[in-house]
Every structure is written in C-alpha cells, then in structure tokens.
Amino acid sequence: MFGALAGTWHGGLPSGRRERARAGAGAGQIWPALLLLVVSIPAIGLAALGAGAGTDHVAVVAPPWYGPAQTLALVDRAGGRFVDVGRYGNVVVATVGEGDRRMFLDALSREGAWLTLDAGSLAGCTGR
Amino acid sequence: MIEIERLRVRFGYLLLALLWLHLPVALIVANAVGRDMVAPALIVALLAGAYTLSWLLYGVQPVTRYVSAVALMGMPSLFVFLLAGHGWQMDLHMYFFASLALMIGWCDWRPILMAATAVALHHLALNVAFPAAVFPAGQDLSRVWLHAGIVAFQTVILVWICEMLVGGFNRVQAMSEEIMLSNETLEHKVEERTREAQAANAAKGLFLANMSHEIRTPMNAILGFTHLALRGDLPPKQFEYLTKIRQASTALLALINDILDFSKIEAGKLVLEKSCFDIREEVDTAIGIAMLKATEKGIDLRVSFAPNVPDMVVGDALRLNQIVLNLVGNAVKFTERGEVQIAIRRLPDPTPSKAVLEIAVRDTGVGMDAEQQANLFRSFAQADSSTTRKFGGTGLGLAITKQLVELMGGSIGVQSAPGLGSVFTVSLQLEEGSAARPAKAFALPPDMQGLRVLIVDDNPGAREILAAIFAGWSLQAELAASAPEALAALEAAAEQGSPFDLMLVDWKMPSVSGVDLVRELEHNPKLTRPPVALMVSAYAREDAMTAAQDVGIAAFLVKPIDGGMLLDTIVDLFRAKEGKALPADPPATGNQDAVPMVSAGVRGARVLLVEDNEINSEVAFEILTDAGLMVELAGNGRIACEMVLQAGRQYQAVLMDVQMPEMDGLEATRRIRQSLSSAQLPIIAMTAHAYERERRACIEAGMDDHIAKPVDPERLIATLDRWIGERLAGGAATGEVAAPAVAARPARAPELPDALPPFDIATALVRVNGKRSLLMKLIVSFGEKYADVVAQLGDQIAREDVDEARRLAHSLKGVAGSLELRHVAEAARQLEDALTHRETDSFQIRLSKLDQAMLPALAAARSLTPGSGTQAPPAGPAPDAAEAADRPVLGEPALELVTTLVTQLERRNLGARRTFEQLERVVGADMPALAPLRAALTRLDFNAALIVAHQLGDATKTEETQS
Known part of the structure; x- marks a missing residue:
C-alpha cells in the first residue's frame, strides 16, 4: 500500500507543484514540525520520568496551592516517608521503603498528588 | 525526475521503515528496564505516525523533512530517558549523533538544523527544566554543554557536506541538462543534414536523369546515323571507321547505363520486375554475348545446368541476364587461355515454391590475391588499380552485380588465387515458375526416337553437357574423346549392323580435327552409311565454317549449345534428309547491318512520329521508312494531338517523344487517350529518359510501351511490328496498310551544289x-x-x-x-x-x-528553293515533258483540292496528306499523275510535292484557257 501511495505521491509529483513546494520551503512548512516538537517533548518527559513500580525515590508534585506542610501530610497519608524538599512547597521527594511501591504510588494519587516522578531519572542524561 | 529528487524519495522510504522499527525496539527496552510499555509505544507511534502522515500528504517536501527531523530525534531522547540509571544510558547518546548524521540523506541543510534544534530542546527540557522544577539545587550542566558543543560541531560539518552534496547534484543536473540540450541541438542538426542529404540525393537523381537525357540524345544521333551509314556501300576504310565508331558508341552507352544503374541502386530506385522466364534461355543469351569475345581470345566457354534447376522461374530476367553477363564477361576478360565454365544448380530450400539458384563462374584466368579480393566488390575499384593496368573498365560491374544479387535476396562470393583463376559464386532467390517449358525444347519427334548418336569431343565437360542434353530427350548418346576413338566406334557399330545416324563432332581436337575426321569417314570403305555430321565448336570462325561446309558437314553449331537450337537443327537435318523439308545449310551468321524490316503484314502501316529534335526526327524517319512504314511527323504534342484526333484514327501507331516544347508527350498522350483507347492506337514512348519512373510515367499517361534512346533500330522496329501486328490481328487493319512504303522511296536524289557557302x-x-x-x-x-x-x-x-x-x-x-x-x-x-x-x-x-x-x-x-531564280534544282521527281503531255485535266472539285493542297504545302501543313487522300478519292488513286505527288508526300518532301501540285493545277488551267 505504501508503495502504491508512494508511487502516486513521490514518484509522480508534478514538477510545478515541486517548484512551488521548493519556493515555499520557508516558515510556512516548519509549523507541523514545531507542533510535533512541542507535543513530543512533554510526552517523552512524562513517559520517561514518570515513577513506576521500580522507582525507589518518588518526586511527589502536589497541587500548586499546597504548602510544604500539606504536601508532607499528603505523603504521610499515603504511607510514605519524607526524603527531601523540592524547589517549591508543593514538591517533595518521598519513599515507601520496603513497602509496596505500586500501592504507594496509587495512594499518593488517591491523596491528591498530581504527578509522581522518578526522582532518580530526573538526573537526566548527565548521570548525576 | 532529477537525480536529487530520486535520492530524497528513496530516503523517504528508508525513514518510514526506520521510524516504525522503533516501535518493537521501544517495547523491548521498556520491558527490559521494567517500565510501563504503553507510554513509550504511544510516543513512538505518535512520532512515526506524524512522519507517515506528512509523507503521504506532502511527499518529500520540506514539511516532511522537518517532521522527520523532529520524529527521528525524539527516538534517542526517548531511549536515553527510558534507560535512566542503566549503564547504557550514556552510550545511547551516540544514537543522537547517528540520527543527526542520517538527516544528510535529505540533501537539505534545513532538516539538519531542525534536528539539532530538537536535540537541544529535548536536553533543555529533560535535563534542565524538569529537574529544576523539582530540585532546589542547580544542575551540573558541564556535560550538557559538552554534548551541545559536539552536536553543534557535527551540525556545522553536516551542513557543509550537505551543501557540497547539493552543489554536486546541481552541477550534475546542469551538465545533464546541457547534454540534453546539446543532444536536441544535435538531433535537429542531424535532421537538417538528413534533409539536406535527401535533397542533394534528389538533386543527384534529377541531375542523372537530365544528364541521361542530354547524353542519350546525341548518342541517339551517333548510333542512329552510324547505323544508317553502315547500310550503304562504303569504301572499306570508311566502313572500318564507322564500325569502330559504332563499337565505341555502344561501349559508351553501356558505360552510361552502368552509371545510371549504379546510381539507381544507390538511390534505392531500382525496382526488380517479376515475370516468368526460361532460365536456360536467359543464361544462354548472356553467354551468347560473351561468346564473341571468348571466341576471339580462343577461350572455351561452357555452361551446364544441374537437372534440378527448374525450367521456368519467376524473377527479373533482365537483371539476371545482367548478373550473368557481368560475371562471364569478367571471366573472359581476365582469362588469356583455357576455359570459362558456368555451372548452375538449385540449392536446397525449405520453401518449395522458392528456387534458390547457385551460379558458379569458374575461369582459368589471372586470379587475385586476398587484398585484391577484398576490394573487388567496392564501387569504382578494380583488382588492379594501377595506372598501367592491363585491363580497362570502370570497376562498376561487380559493384552493380553485388547490389543486384543482394536485391534478389542472394549473396556473391569469390575464391581465387593468383595465377590459378577465380570462381565467382552467386546465389539468387527466385521463385519456381508455374508455366511449363515449351514442349518443343524437350520432345524429339517419335520417328527420331531411335537415332543413334555419337559425340566426339576431347573436352570431357563438353561431352558431358551434350550427353545430358540427349539424355533429356531420352536418347543415349555414345561418347568418344578423339577422332581415332570415334572412328573405331563408328567402324564397330557398322560391323554390328547398327551404324550411327548422327555424329556431333568438335572442330578442334588434338592430332585429328573434326573436319579431318569427317573427311576420312567419306573415304572409309568400312562405313557404307556414314552418319550425318554436325560440327560443334566454340570458334564461330569463318574458316571453320567454310571447312565444315566443304567436307559436307551438315550443320555448324557454336558453343554453348542451346538444347532447343540443337533439337531444331537435328529435326531439320533429318526431315531434310527424308525429303520432307528444309535445306541443311549451316546457319548463316547474321548481318547486323541488314535493314530491319517490319513483317509483311505490317508494311505500309502509318506511324506518327512525334519528335521535336530534328536530328532525332530524321534518324527515326529514315529507320522507319526503310523498315517499310509510312511515317508522318509532328513537332510537338499539340500538333500530334491535332493530327491524330483530326485524322480519324488513320495511324496504326504513334511514336512519342516525352520532352517537347508547347505540349509534352505525356500530356499529348493523355489527350489522345480521351478519344482513342490503347487498342485503337498504340502509343510508344521514345525518349532519352532511362529511369524507371519515367517509364512508369509514360505508362501511367496511357502509353503502351517505352523505347529508350539511343534507339536500337532493330528493337524499335520489333516493338512497332509487335504493336501494329497485334492491332492488325485484332481487326483494326485498314486498307492503307497494304500500300508498301518502300514503293514511295524517291527514284533519284535531288541535286545539291558541291559548294554552298556558308554551309560546309x-x-x-x-x-x-x-x-x-x-x-x-x-x-x-x-x-x-x-x-x-x-x-x-x-x-x-x-x-x-x-x-x-x-x-x-x-x-x-x-x-x-x-x-x-x-x-x-x-x-x-x-x-x-x-x-x-x-x-x-x-x-x-x-x-x-x-x-x-x-x-x-x-x-x-x-x-x-524551287523558283528562286538563283538555282532551281529539280528537288523532287518532277515529271518530264512526256509526262506533262499526258497530264490529265482535273475537274472543279479536284482543282479546289489541288489549290488547298498547294496552300497547305506552302505552309508545310501536314494536313496536306489528308487533302491528297481526298484528291485520290475524287480523281481515282490509280491516276499516274498522282504517283509522284504521293511519293513526295510520303517522304514529306514538301518542296517536290509543291512543284508537282503546281504543275497539276497549271496544266488544268492551261487546258481550260486553250479550250
């Protein structure tokens, strides 16, 4: 199917159309790529950084109006232990220790956490 | 599609496959590191799907290239973060560089920059933005900057290479376009040159046709007048000169014909005819022509046909004749002593109707080395091209032969060695003719079936050929190789009581010649009934014939022996012997200067000669009148039309020139054909145009036949004889035909002073x-x-x-x-x-x-001019005093006709002939006084006719005055 479509679209592209495409190869044609970029970066970020069953330290992101006390209380209610504070009051790093990590993540979500990220992965490709 | 576009299309396919290949890999990796597999799979599908959609919608346009850059750079990013904390995470960075390098496949620097930008944004987002949002401490970005530097460096290098690549493609494209343009220009030039060449070729053809006309017209005069001159009684010297002129003219004409043939073949204008003919007759005719020269040189010329050669074949007889004559003529030319053998056989061919014949001409001549053979069939080349060469010729003969042979779907080859002679072998594709050979050539009368025949010839080949001819008639001839052997055979047969009836004996044999053998037979007491002797010789020499006649040899035949002729001779000899008919004189050699005459039934037929050239007109007039025809002249087509159409079909044939002023022969023929059909009046073209298309134009215009100038008198007369004869046989004969034209010849020549300046x-x-x-x-x-x-x-x-x-x-x-x-x-x-x-x-x-x-x-x-006073020679057969006394008095109607006649004669109007016919009807054709007038008019001697007409009129007026 691809071959046939490719034959239609690729091999037989009229020269006039090709010329127009070449002439308009500037700003207009870049938008789809930029849109894909804008969509794909957060998607990759979330997919790659999201905490999973193997996550030891979880960066818990609570709603923005939460203060440190409320965030810590949320972690506590979920059965976790505080490890470190984050940049903002609604972010803390927590762990469940030897407990069930999957259940911990579910509990965090239940208690009102917006995001649970793998704190280890947040070191990025720098390998910190 | 230009080359760079092709490359991009192929690269588009590659990326399509590559991007979708990440899907299973991502699943495997996610599973391996214990991560959720759905999200990575969805992200891969998003990236690959976006590219696929753009590729489907926009092909390989820049929009797809940009999308591909983002999609491809997303893949290493995904894998790097999926493997976070894994030992391979850092190693996977190489995949970024590889993917970035892959972007060069688009041959476009912009997707490379887009890819580099995507790499940077991925790193900024995932290494800086996300961690900074979580952790209060700043990130260690030194490694990020290192990576960024490497990516930037790679990007610059890639952009540079890409630009070079595109530049290279553009140059290739420019060169390609230049070559295409150059090719187009070249094609146009070739077309133009081809047109020019065709035009030049057409001009050449026209030039040749014109030259042919221009050359043939004077050639006609030369040959015609020579022919006429040779008829008279000439002093030996003049006879010799004229004979040489005729020979030279004939050779020149042959040369012109060769050149015309060659140019026609070169121009592809030669069309082969297809007719059924007797191959033996054609070959014999050609050999008969070459025989003259062979006899002069003392060369034996022999021909043999294999039994499988069909009697009748379909093809172009004239061209076959030309091929054989060329080969045999060459063989004779280059052979000083020995013999020339012509062997014809049929080659096997899967198609039964086809007759593939092989003609081999073997000579014992000078032969050729390999180099000479290589040049043999090239135009204008001869084996010996030196200026001191022994043998003349244009070198066209074999080139024409080769072309003719190839036109007939055959081939020609030669085997030769210096001093050992040559063998030319020709193969020709003909068709087997359906018409049977005339029975006469095969059948010996039943009463001669029991003839006992002895063939005496020292040449085994000759004996074989003669024996084969007799075998064809179901007669078993016995053979003897010498005179003593023959004598022994004859004596033995006589003793046994079964003597030979016929002996064919060669003239020249070792020790005892054929003549001596026959002489001895006459005096041999053992032979009570010597056989009828028939001499066969390759030498048609007068002394041989005389000697043969002296010793009582019944007939003399010249080799090569024609079966039909031999049969006729034998039949005649034995019938004569039995007292049935025919003398047994040896056939006399034909006198080629004899006046060609039309057959008795055709004599007196009236022919209109339409010719503008006075010399040609005179030549043809003489030939035609001498042949026994009554000739009237017309100077161009218009006059001819008037004469033919007003004359009420009084002509039996029209000889029509083609190129004439006022109205040409073609137009005149078309006009005549509107009133008179071919059956009513045959029109024969007589023109110097030798091209086939001219002949066709004549036929298309309505003419019945075509005679090329220079006119061969015998051919002209034979053609007229045939056409007029056919017409008369068809019942169109008129009473006029019976009047013999020869009777109209002038009794004595008019006088002409010996000197009449400025005329020489x-x-x-x-x-x-x-x-x-x-x-x-x-x-x-x-x-x-x-x-x-x-x-x-x-x-x-x-x-x-x-x-x-x-x-x-x-x-x-x-x-x-x-x-x-x-x-x-x-x-x-x-x-x-x-x-x-x-x-x-x-x-x-x-x-x-x-x-x-x-x-x-x-x-x-x-x-x-009569009556001029200066000199008044009797320009015609003026009647003498006695005749004047007997001159009759004409009646009123006759006198009026005479007056009209005088006027017409004064105006040189050919209508005078019709007026004269009316006069004959009025006064009676047997009136003696009309005879000189008729004679003068017959030869179109208007001056003489005018004198007689005046005298007729004056006599009547005188008589009336006296009475």
Whole structure:
C-alpha cells in the first residue's frame, strides 16, 4: 500500500507543484514540525520520568496551592516517608521503603498528588 | 525526475521503515528496564505516525523533512530517558549523533538544523527544566554543554557536506541538462543534414536523369546515323571507321547505363520486375554475348545446368541476364587461355515454391590475391588499380552485380588465387515458375526416337553437357574423346549392323580435327552409311565454317549449345534428309547491318512520329521508312494531338517523344487517350529518359510501351511490328496498310551544289551519310523555318519571354551545327548563353551578330528553293515533258483540292496528306499523275510535292484557257 501511495505521491509529483513546494520551503512548512516538537517533548518527559513500580525515590508534585506542610501530610497519608524538599512547597521527594511501591504510588494519587516522578531519572542524561 | 529528487524519495522510504522499527525496539527496552510499555509505544507511534502522515500528504517536501527531523530525534531522547540509571544510558547518546548524521540523506541543510534544534530542546527540557522544577539545587550542566558543543560541531560539518552534496547534484543536473540540450541541438542538426542529404540525393537523381537525357540524345544521333551509314556501300576504310565508331558508341552507352544503374541502386530506385522466364534461355543469351569475345581470345566457354534447376522461374530476367553477363564477361576478360565454365544448380530450400539458384563462374584466368579480393566488390575499384593496368573498365560491374544479387535476396562470393583463376559464386532467390517449358525444347519427334548418336569431343565437360542434353530427350548418346576413338566406334557399330545416324563432332581436337575426321569417314570403305555430321565448336570462325561446309558437314553449331537450337537443327537435318523439308545449310551468321524490316503484314502501316529534335526526327524517319512504314511527323504534342484526333484514327501507331516544347508527350498522350483507347492506337514512348519512373510515367499517361534512346533500330522496329501486328490481328487493319512504303522511296536524289557557302556541304554530307537529297531538304527546311528567326527572337526578348527565346536559340544552334553553319551555330550559342544567364545588356549585340550570320545562310538556303531564280534544282521527281503531255485535266472539285493542297504545302501543313487522300478519292488513286505527288508526300518532301501540285493545277488551267 505504501508503495502504491508512494508511487502516486513521490514518484509522480508534478514538477510545478515541486517548484512551488521548493519556493515555499520557508516558515510556512516548519509549523507541523514545531507542533510535533512541542507535543513530543512533554510526552517523552512524562513517559520517561514518570515513577513506576521500580522507582525507589518518588518526586511527589502536589497541587500548586499546597504548602510544604500539606504536601508532607499528603505523603504521610499515603504511607510514605519524607526524603527531601523540592524547589517549591508543593514538591517533595518521598519513599515507601520496603513497602509496596505500586500501592504507594496509587495512594499518593488517591491523596491528591498530581504527578509522581522518578526522582532518580530526573538526573537526566548527565548521570548525576 | 532529477537525480536529487530520486535520492530524497528513496530516503523517504528508508525513514518510514526506520521510524516504525522503533516501535518493537521501544517495547523491548521498556520491558527490559521494567517500565510501563504503553507510554513509550504511544510516543513512538505518535512520532512515526506524524512522519507517515506528512509523507503521504506532502511527499518529500520540506514539511516532511522537518517532521522527520523532529520524529527521528525524539527516538534517542526517548531511549536515553527510558534507560535512566542503566549503564547504557550514556552510550545511547551516540544514537543522537547517528540520527543527526542520517538527516544528510535529505540533501537539505534545513532538516539538519531542525534536528539539532530538537536535540537541544529535548536536553533543555529533560535535563534542565524538569529537574529544576523539582530540585532546589542547580544542575551540573558541564556535560550538557559538552554534548551541545559536539552536536553543534557535527551540525556545522553536516551542513557543509550537505551543501557540497547539493552543489554536486546541481552541477550534475546542469551538465545533464546541457547534454540534453546539446543532444536536441544535435538531433535537429542531424535532421537538417538528413534533409539536406535527401535533397542533394534528389538533386543527384534529377541531375542523372537530365544528364541521361542530354547524353542519350546525341548518342541517339551517333548510333542512329552510324547505323544508317553502315547500310550503304562504303569504301572499306570508311566502313572500318564507322564500325569502330559504332563499337565505341555502344561501349559508351553501356558505360552510361552502368552509371545510371549504379546510381539507381544507390538511390534505392531500382525496382526488380517479376515475370516468368526460361532460365536456360536467359543464361544462354548472356553467354551468347560473351561468346564473341571468348571466341576471339580462343577461350572455351561452357555452361551446364544441374537437372534440378527448374525450367521456368519467376524473377527479373533482365537483371539476371545482367548478373550473368557481368560475371562471364569478367571471366573472359581476365582469362588469356583455357576455359570459362558456368555451372548452375538449385540449392536446397525449405520453401518449395522458392528456387534458390547457385551460379558458379569458374575461369582459368589471372586470379587475385586476398587484398585484391577484398576490394573487388567496392564501387569504382578494380583488382588492379594501377595506372598501367592491363585491363580497362570502370570497376562498376561487380559493384552493380553485388547490389543486384543482394536485391534478389542472394549473396556473391569469390575464391581465387593468383595465377590459378577465380570462381565467382552467386546465389539468387527466385521463385519456381508455374508455366511449363515449351514442349518443343524437350520432345524429339517419335520417328527420331531411335537415332543413334555419337559425340566426339576431347573436352570431357563438353561431352558431358551434350550427353545430358540427349539424355533429356531420352536418347543415349555414345561418347568418344578423339577422332581415332570415334572412328573405331563408328567402324564397330557398322560391323554390328547398327551404324550411327548422327555424329556431333568438335572442330578442334588434338592430332585429328573434326573436319579431318569427317573427311576420312567419306573415304572409309568400312562405313557404307556414314552418319550425318554436325560440327560443334566454340570458334564461330569463318574458316571453320567454310571447312565444315566443304567436307559436307551438315550443320555448324557454336558453343554453348542451346538444347532447343540443337533439337531444331537435328529435326531439320533429318526431315531434310527424308525429303520432307528444309535445306541443311549451316546457319548463316547474321548481318547486323541488314535493314530491319517490319513483317509483311505490317508494311505500309502509318506511324506518327512525334519528335521535336530534328536530328532525332530524321534518324527515326529514315529507320522507319526503310523498315517499310509510312511515317508522318509532328513537332510537338499539340500538333500530334491535332493530327491524330483530326485524322480519324488513320495511324496504326504513334511514336512519342516525352520532352517537347508547347505540349509534352505525356500530356499529348493523355489527350489522345480521351478519344482513342490503347487498342485503337498504340502509343510508344521514345525518349532519352532511362529511369524507371519515367517509364512508369509514360505508362501511367496511357502509353503502351517505352523505347529508350539511343534507339536500337532493330528493337524499335520489333516493338512497332509487335504493336501494329497485334492491332492488325485484332481487326483494326485498314486498307492503307497494304500500300508498301518502300514503293514511295524517291527514284533519284535531288541535286545539291558541291559548294554552298556558308554551309560546309562536304562536312554536312558526312553527317547525313552522303545523302544529298536529305541534306538539301534540311537546308531548304532550315531556310524556311528560320527565315524570321531573328525577328522572332527579338520579339520574344522584347516580351521578356526569355525561356522561349533560349529554347529557340538552342534549337537553332543544334540545327545550324548539323548543317555545318558554324558562324550561325556559334552566334546562336552565344545568344543562348546570354539568355541562360540573363545577360540582358548583351542580348541586342548577340542578336545582331546572329542576324549577320543568318543573312548569308538564309540567302544560300533560298537559292535551293524551287523558283528562286538563283538555282532551281529539280528537288523532287518532277515529271518530264512526256509526262506533262499526258497530264490529265482535273475537274472543279479536284482543282479546289489541288489549290488547298498547294496552300497547305506552302505552309508545310501536314494536313496536306489528308487533302491528297481526298484528291485520290475524287480523281481515282490509280491516276499516274498522282504517283509522284504521293511519293513526295510520303517522304514529306514538301518542296517536290509543291512543284508537282503546281504543275497539276497549271496544266488544268492551261487546258481550260486553250479550250
């Protein structure tokens, strides 16, 4: 199917159309790529950084109006232990220790956490 | 599609496959590191799907290239973060560099930059933005900057390479376009050159046709007058000179024909005819021609046909004849002693109707080395090209032969060695003819089936051929290789009581010749009944024939032996012997200068000769009248139409020139054909055009046959004989035909002074073979026809009718030249040149010069005109005093006709003949007084006819006055 479509679209592209495409190869044609970029970066970020069953330290992101006390209380209610504070009051790093990590993540979500990220992965490709 | 686009399309396919390949890999990796597999799979599908959609919608346009850059850079990013904390995470960075490098496949620097940007944004987002949002401490970005530096460096390098690549492609494209343009230009040039070449070829063809016409016209005069001259009683020297002129002219004509043939074949204009013919007859005809030379050189010429050769084949007999004649002629030419053998056999062919014949001509001549053989079939090349070569020729013969053979779907080859002779082998594709060979050639009469035949010849080949001929008649001949052997065989047969009836004996044999053998037989007591002796020899020499006749040899046949001729001879001999018929004289050698005559039934037939050239007209007139025909003349097509259509179909045939002023022969024929069909009046083209298309044009115009100039008298007469004979046989004969034309010949020649300046009478007489009457007629005719030529030319020039004037000047030049009026001819030539080149300034000067030259000529011509006072020779068979006394008195109607006749004769109007016929009907055709008038009119001697007509009229008036 691809071959046939490719034959239609690729091999037989009229020269006039090709010329127009070449002439308009500037700003207009870049938008789809930029849109894909804008969509794909957060998607990759979330997919790659999201905490999973193997996550030891979880960066818990609570709603923005939460203060440190409320965030810590949320972690506590979920059965976790505080490890470190984050940049903002609604972010803390927590762990469940030897407990069930999957259940911990579910509990965090239940208690009102917006995001649970793998704190280890947040070191990025720098390998910190 | 240009090359770079092709490359991009292929790269588009590669990326499509590559991006979707990440899906299973991502699943495997996610599973391996214990991560959720759905999200990575969805992200891969998003990236690959976005590219696929763009690729489907926009092909390989920049939009797809940009999308591909983002999609491809997303993949390593995904894998790097999926493997976070894994030992391979850092190693996977190499995949970023590899993917970035892959972008060069688009041959476009912009997707490379887009990819680099995507890499940077991925790292900024995932290494800086996300961690910074979570952790209060700043990130260690030194490694990020290192990576960024490497990516930037790689990007610059890639952009540079990409630009070079694109530049290279552009240059290749430019060169390709240049080559294409150059090719197109070249194609146009080739087309143009082809057109020019075709035009040049057409011009060459036209030139050849014109040259052919121009050459053949004087050739006609040369051959025609030579033919006429050779008929008379000539002193030996003159006879020899004329014979040599004829030989040279014939050779020249053959050369012209060769050149024309060659050019026709080269131009692809030669069309082979397809007719059923007897192959043996054709080959024998060709060999018969070569035999003359072979006999002169003492070369034996032998021909043998294999039994599988069909009797009748379908093909072009003329061209086959030409091929055989060329090969045999060459063989004879290059052979000093020995023999030339021609062997014809049929080669096997899967198609039964096809007859593939092989003709092998073997000679014992000088032979050729390999180099000479290689050049043999090239045009204008001869085996010996040195200026001191022994053998002449144009070198066209074998080239033409080769082309003809190839046209017939065959091939030609040669085997030869210096001093050992040559063998030329030709294969030809013909078709087997359906018509059976005439039975006469095969069947011996039943009463001769029991003949006992002895063949005596020292040459085994000759014996074999003769034996094969007899075997074909179911006669088993016995063979003897020498005279003693033959004598022994004859004696033995006589003793056994079964003597031989016929002996074929060769003339030249070792020790005892054929003549001596026959002489000895006469005196041999043992032979009570010697056989009928028939001598066979390759030497058609007078002494051999005389010797044969002296010893009582019954017949003399010249090799190569034609089976039919041999059969006829044998039948004649034995019938004569039995007292049934026919003398047994040896066949006399034909006198080629004998006057060709039409057959008895055709004599007296009336033929209209339409010819504008006076010389040609005179030649044809002489030949035709000598052949027993009554000839009337027309100077162009218009006159011919008038004469034919007004004459009420009184002609039995028309001989029509093609190129004539006023109305050409083709148009005239078309007009005549509107009233008279071919069955009613055959029209035969007689033209110097030798091209096939000219012949076709004549036939298409309605003519029935075509005779090429120079006219071969025998062929001309034979053609007329056939056409008129057919017509008469078809019941169209008229009473006029019975009148023998020969009776109309003048009894005595008119007088012409020995000197008549400015005419060079002596030289002019040579031109007309000493016929004083003819010359006188021509001079008188010149005086009348060209009396006002200068005024006519002046008028034409004044009317700016230069072409007509040029034609008239040309005609005058020709006639003056023939009559040895050199000043007039020269002046006419100069005027013609001036007219041809449109030198208007010199017209009057030339005309004045011509006028000066013409004056004495016209005066001299007028002096010959009867009644001029200066000289009044009896230009025709003027009646003497006794005849005058017996001259009858004519009645009123007859007198009126005589008056009309006089007027017509004065105007040289050919209608005079019809008036005369009416006169004959009125007074009776048997009136003696009309005989001289009839004779004068028959030969178109208007001057003589005028005298007689005047005398007729005057006698009646005198009588009336006296009474």
